[in-house]
Amino acid sequence: xxxxxxxVNLMNPVVLVGVFIGAMMAFLFSGLTMNAVGRAAQKxxxxxxxxxxxxKGIMEGEAEPDYARCVAISTRGAQIEMVLPSxxxxxxxxxxxxxxxxxxxxxxxxxxxxxxxxxxxFMANSGGAxxxxxxxxxEGNFGGKGSNNHKAAVVGDTVGDPFKDTSGPxxxxxxxxxxxxxxxxxxxxxxFSLL
Numbered sequence: 001x002x003x004x005x006x007x008v009n010l011m012n013p014v015v016l017v018g019v020f021i022g023a024m025m026a027f028l029f030s031g032l033t034m035n036a037v038g039r040a041a042q043k044x045x046x047x048x049x050x051x052x053x054x055x056k057g058i059m060e061g062e063a064e065p066d067y068a069r070c071v072a073i074s075t076r077g078a079q080i081e082m083v084l085p086s087x088x089x090x091x092x093x094x095x096x097x098x099x100x101x102x103x104x105x106x107x108x109x110x111x112x113x114x115x116x117x118x119x120x121x122f123m124a125n126s127g128g129a130x131x132x133x134x135x136x137x138x139e140g141n142f143g144g145k146g147s148n149n150h151k152a153a154v155v156g157d158t159v160g161d162p163f164k165d166t167s168g169p170x171x172x173x174x175x176x177x178x179x180x181x182x183x184x185x186x187x188x189x190x191x192f193s194l195l
Contacts, residue, residue: 018107023115036081037162097189127164
């Protein structure tokens with residue numbers, strides 16, 4: 001009765017629009033987290049280079065690096081960079097509910113779950129494969145360290161690490177957060193939606 005009342009079926013264009021928005025959210029969220037890792041890593045590289053320049057004796061083991069500064073950069077970067085993806089995961093279900101109604105939100109959740117789950121599995125597997133490929137080459141296979149294959153594997157691992165450590169696992173949080181926001185805002189969606 002619920003599904004019939006809100007016309008939740010694939011023949012309803014509102015549901016399809018919701019599905020497409022949900023699927024898009026998985027890819028947008030992954031892209032934002034991948035970019036966040038890149039920006040945070042660049043800040044870390046700049047800090048390490050600064051310490052090598054300014055603190056004499058680090059390379060020789062005579063001076064201690066400023067570890068606390070590196071940890072602070074990593075922590076601050078992680079917190080700041082997740083603000084936009086988190087806000088999107090909260091705002092999109094609310095806006096979708098107010099514009100497209102219950103059918104749109106159900107489509108959003110279905111699309112987000114379907115695309116997010118598949119994307120998360122893909123990212124975990126491919127990220128692990130790139131990481132293991134680099135380790136395999138570093139063991140002396142396919143030319144070992146310093147070879148062109150190793151250089152290519154390092155580039156692949158640069159993408160693979162955020163795939164398996166950041167974007168893939170964070171899709172679970174996206175799916176859960178969109179679901180929880182949709183449940184909390186269900187009354188608002190049913191009462192005030194435009195469609």
